[in-house]
Every structure is written in structure tokens, then in C-alpha cells.
Amino acid sequence: MTHETFRDTVFCLKDEMYRFAKRFVMSSDEAEDVVQDLMLKFWQKKEELASFGSLKSYALKSVKNECLNRLRHHDVKMGFADFQMYRSERYQMDTNNLKEQILQFISELPEKQKAVIHLKDVEEYEVKEIAEVLEMEENAVRVNLMRARQKIKEQIQKLMDFENRIIENL
Numbered sequence: 001m002t003h004e005t006f007r008d009t010v011f012c013l014k015d016e017m018y019r020f021a022k023r024f025v026m027s028s029d030e031a032e033d034v035v036q037d038l039m040l041k042f043w044q045k046k047e048e049l050a051s052f053g054s055l056k057s058y059a060l061k062s063v064k065n066e067c068l069n070r071l072r073h074h075d076v077k078m079g080f081a082d083f084q085m086y087r088s089e090r091y092q093m094d095t096n097n098l099k100e101q102i103l104q105f106i107s108e109l110p111e112k113q114k115a116v117i118h119l120k121d122v123e124e125y126e127v128k129e130i131a132e133v134l135e136m137e138e139n140a141v142r143v144n145l146m147r148a149r150q151k152i153k154e155q156i157q158k159l160m161d162f163e164n165r166i167i168e169n170l
Contacts, residue, residue: 010042010049013059016123020060023118024067026107034066060133064115071111098156105155106148112136113148120145
């Protein structure tokens, strides 16, 4: 595979890989590191990439696996409780901005639900493509998507109820 072919087939996926990685690791710097490390690995095995079928699917699977490995490693280093406190303090968002609050709610979802809702509602993938990327059954994708949306809806409703109580007390 030539440099130009690599650029046109693999490197063009970097932005999508970055967005997907950021959903997992919650840090721009860490997401950039994930993508950079994977691009280096892809370049090192550029001759094998043609045999993987869908490069997009392979790249996103690689991002998912790399992010989960990094999160597991980070959990071990910090201890689960310390890690949860670290994440909540580091990524506290302003409650006045609904978009940011919804993104916060999404970031608190379990990993599968977070990945499914991101791929479906942000990247606009079809259920079949999501199933392939996340190596899940299509029904499992639908169930995780429904549960994720329901949790987000419940969180938004709680937020709206809270803000309405504050307004009523003014």
C-alpha cells in the first residue's frame, strides 16, 4: 500500500476515529493519543489492511478496543472509586447548558450504551453497521439504544423538574 493509498483509505478516517474515541476516554488529549497510536499501528501493518474487509469497521473496532484497554489500565492504577471521583470532578459541566448536560448524561452511560448512542445519533450509522463495529447482535444494539435513550430522557426530565421547582420558588 502506497502512502497516497493509505492517506485516501485509512488516514481519512481519523476525525471519525477521534470523535468515537472521545466518547470513551472523555479527554481530547487521550482521544488524540488513541488515534495517533492506531494510525502508527495501521501504517506498520499497511500491507495486511486490505484483507480486513471494511477498513472503517476495522478502524472503529480498533478504537473501541484501544479505549477500553486504556480505561481498564487507568482503573487499575487509580482504583475504581478514585477513578469515578476523578472523572466526575474533571468533567463537571455547567447545568445551564442543556447540550453540554446531555453530553454529560451520555458520558455517564455504560460503555455499550454510550458507544451505541454515539454511533447511531451522532455518527448516524445504521443498526447493522453498529452491530458489526461493536460485534453485537442487531437486537442487542436496538435494546442498548432504547435503554440509553430512556436513561437520557429520564435524566433530562429530572433536570427540567428541578429547574421548574427553582423557577416556582423565585
